[in-house]
Amino acid sequence: MVTPTTYILGDDPNTTHRLNACSFQQSAITTFSGHQYAGFYTSKLSLGPRQVTLARHDITKPTSPWQCLTFEDYQQTTDDGHNAISIGICAGDGTIHIAFDHHCDTLKYRVSRQGLAHDTSPTSWKPENFGPILSHLPGQSADLVNVTYPRFLPAGNELFFECRIGKAGAGSDILYRYDSKTAHSVPLGTYLIGTKCNPYPNGLSFHQGTNTLHVTWTNRHFIDYEGANDHTSTAHKAQAGPNGPENNEGLYHAYATNSGTTWHSSRRELVTTPSGLDSQDTRLQVKDIPRNSGIMNQEAQHVDVHGGIHVLNRESTTGQESWVHYHCPPDGDGDGGRWGFAPLPLIYPTPTGPRGKVVYCAKTDAVLFVLPSNTENEVIIARSRRDNVRADFRVVWRGVGFVGEPLVDEEALLEFDVLSIFMLKETEMGGRKIIVLQFDVDDLV
Numbered sequence: 001m002v003t004p005t006t007y008i009l010g011d012d013p014n015t016t017h018r019l020n021a022c023s024f025q026q027s028a029i030t031t032f033s034g035h036q037y038a039g040f041y042t043s044k045l046s047l048g049p050r051q052v053t054l055a056r057h058d059i060t061k062p063t064s065p066w067q068c069l070t071f072e073d074y075q076q077t078t079d080d081g082h083n084a085i086s087i088g089i090c091a092g093d094g095t096i097h098i099a100f101d102h103h104c105d106t107l108k109y110r111v112s113r114q115g116l117a118h119d120t121s122p123t124s125w126k127p128e129n130f131g132p133i134l135s136h137l138p139g140q141s142a143d144l145v146n147v148t149y150p151r152f153l154p155a156g157n158e159l160f161f162e163c164r165i166g167k168a169g170a171g172s173d174i175l176y177r178y179d180s181k182t183a184h185s186v187p188l189g190t191y192l193i194g195t196k197c198n199p200y201p202n203g204l205s206f207h208q209g210t211n212t213l214h215v216t217w218t219n220r221h222f223i224d225y226e227g228a229n230d231h232t233s234t235a236h237k238a239q240a241g242p243n244g245p246e247n248n249e250g251l252y253h254a255y256a257t258n259s260g261t262t263w264h265s266s267r268r269e270l271v272t273t274p275s276g277l278d279s280q281d282t283r284l285q286v287k288d289i290p291r292n293s294g295i296m297n298q299e300a301q302h303v304d305v306h307g308g309i310h311v312l313n314r315e316s317t318t319g320q321e322s323w324v325h326y327h328c329p330p331d332g333d334g335d336g337g338r339w340g341f342a343p344l345p346l347i348y349p350t351p352t353g354p355r356g357k358v359v360y361c362a363k364t365d366a367v368l369f370v371l372p373s374n375t376e377n378e379v380i381i382a383r384s385r386r387d388n389v390r391a392d393f394r395v396v397w398r399g400v401g402f403v404g405e406p407l408v409d410e411e412a413l414l415e416f417d418v419l420s421i422f423m424l425k426e427t428e429m430g431g432r433k434i435i436v437l438q439f440d441v442d443d444l445v
Contacts, residue, residue: 002397005062005438012424012432013043013050017081020434021404021424023355024298025084026151026203029422029436031411032089032117034060038422039087039098040434041076049075052085052100056125059412059420062438067125074108074133076101088152090159092180094118096130097159099150104167107144109134114183137161137176139184146171149298153213154411155206160213160260161185162204169222169243171198172276175260188260191276197221199279200248200297202311207303213256216301216311216326219279221247221291245352248295251287251311251326252279266328266339286326286339294321294351302410304360306330308386310367312358314349323349323356323371325389342389347382350374354405360386361441363417368444370406370421377403377426381419383444396444399437401426417441 012020020028020040029038036059041050052071058064076083082103089096096112112130135143146165153160159178164171173192176185192199192215199217206213223243254277256263263272265283277284289295294316302310307330314323322343329338349356353374360367366383373379381397384390402423409420419439424432 002439002443004397007057007066007436007438009038009040009055009066009434009436010042010053010068012434013041014046014431015050015079017079018404018424019050019076019081019084021407021422022081022084023300023357023405023407024149024151025086025407026153027087027409028085028407029409029420030087030089030154031059031409031415031420032091032154033120034058035117035120036409036412036420036436037087037089037096038436039085039100041085042070049077051076052098054087054096054098056120058120059416059418067122069125069127071110071127071130073127074101078103082148086150086152088159088161089117089154090157090178090180091154092157093183095180095183097152097161097178098130099152099161099163102147102150102163104146104148106135107137107147107150109137111138137185138178139182140187151201151204153204153206155213156208156211158259160204160206162201164198165190166194166198169198169220169247170194170196172279173199173201177260189276191260191263192217192279193276194219194279197280199252202299202301202313205301205303207307209305210307211257213260214253214301214303214309215255216251216253216286216309217279218248218289218295218297218313219250219252220245220297221249223247245296246292248297249291249293250285250289251313252284253286253309253328254284286328287341289315289317293317296349296352296355299355300357302359304386305362305414308360310358310360312356312369314351316351318343321349321351323347323369325358325367325369325384327387327389329387344369344382345390345393347371347380348374354403357406357408359408359410359413359419361413361417361419364441364445366444368419370408372402372404372406377401379406379421379423381439381444397439403432413441419444
């Protein structure tokens with residue numbers, strides 16, 4: 001049995017809805033220049049408000065302690081699983097960016113002094129090295145409002161920021177590029193537009209070899225409800241709002257060149273318009289999956305070092321709810337026929353249970369699936385071949401007592417052949433610990 005190194009970062013707050021370990025956090029754990037970073041909420045009192053906490057340690061030294069810093073000047077009080085934390089690091093100027101506590105709210109954003117990510121001395125890791133909370137992006141003056149699901153994506157010396165603007169079922173996604181030379185966020189517009197629906201990205205990925213951005217998504221169609229047109233109504237800010245995953249449909253994909261300004265379909269068709277991408281454009285559809293087919297939103301995507309695209313989601317089109325691996329190999333032939341779809345064998349999710357992750361390990365040439373049980377508090381790691389998941393699918397690790405949705409440090413996997421998983425672990429006293437599980441990929445064979 002493989003035994004991972006386990007790091008305990010703190011106590012998970014005692015909230016009804018999870019604020020840590022949510023699938024849509026991009027990223028809650030990341031690695032830069034040999035140091036691993038994690039962002040999470042902690043609280044001093046069992047039922048008290050929460051504070052934003054950042055931790056880091058030297059990933060090249062497994063026994064190195066984690067340093068934590070906590071921002072005491074902001075109290076997080078909304079018990080809503082949407083209101084998670086995302087962190088991003090810009091290689092160009094060494095700044096660390098944080099966005100936190102949103103569900104259709106005005107932006108809350110902090111950025112560190114330049115060079116902090118390059119300064120790994122213990123004395124540098126303190127709140128004073130971060131600026132105040134901003135309601136706008138760096139270099140912008142207008143407040144960013146109605147924000148949900150902020151995401152960061154490092155891309156060379158730049159850093160992309162993405163989020164939804166609007167409410168569930170009626171939102172669109174915007175994109176900015178942080179320019180390290182000017183320390184300004186450059187608006188790239190409302191790049192993914194929902195019309196009587198909203199796209200739910202599985203993530204945003206950057207492939208360095210081709211300098212391309214990739215996004216895959218499902219659409220959630222808007223169903224009218226009482227109060228939908230009442231601007232004072234907060235029904236859309238509920239943990240489970242009036243427009244649910246039963247209204248999700250389809251799998252879509254687009255990729256961008258020219259630093260996120262020129263978008264194409266999987267068939268290499270130019271699909272950029274002056275107003276952005278229509279999220280229901282049939283040219284972008286990878287698979288037609290009707291509503292009420294058991295699709296979850298914001299499950300997982302990954303672009304491997306070869307340029308292949310991997311998506312993990314679930315559907316019940318075969319009569320049984322199954323996790324499905326959707327894969328488009330690199331250097332497609334241009335006719336859109338290269339996408340393949342394969343349900344994962346032996347392991348079955350529920351329609352709305354915790355979501356998993358998919359990544360590719362170049363060292364072992366394997367696709368790795370990190371899957372939380374939807375019926376028991378356990379998590380498994382399975383591996384398979386890159387080109388045919390059913391041909392060599394097997395479980396290589398199983399752990400019990402875990403809750404939440406696993407988050408994977410893709411940078412650590414790519415640079416150090418380490419599979420780091422951010423999750424929650426139940427305690428004997430009924431609480432939860434925030435943990436990082438770390439595996440050597442050579443053990444997962």
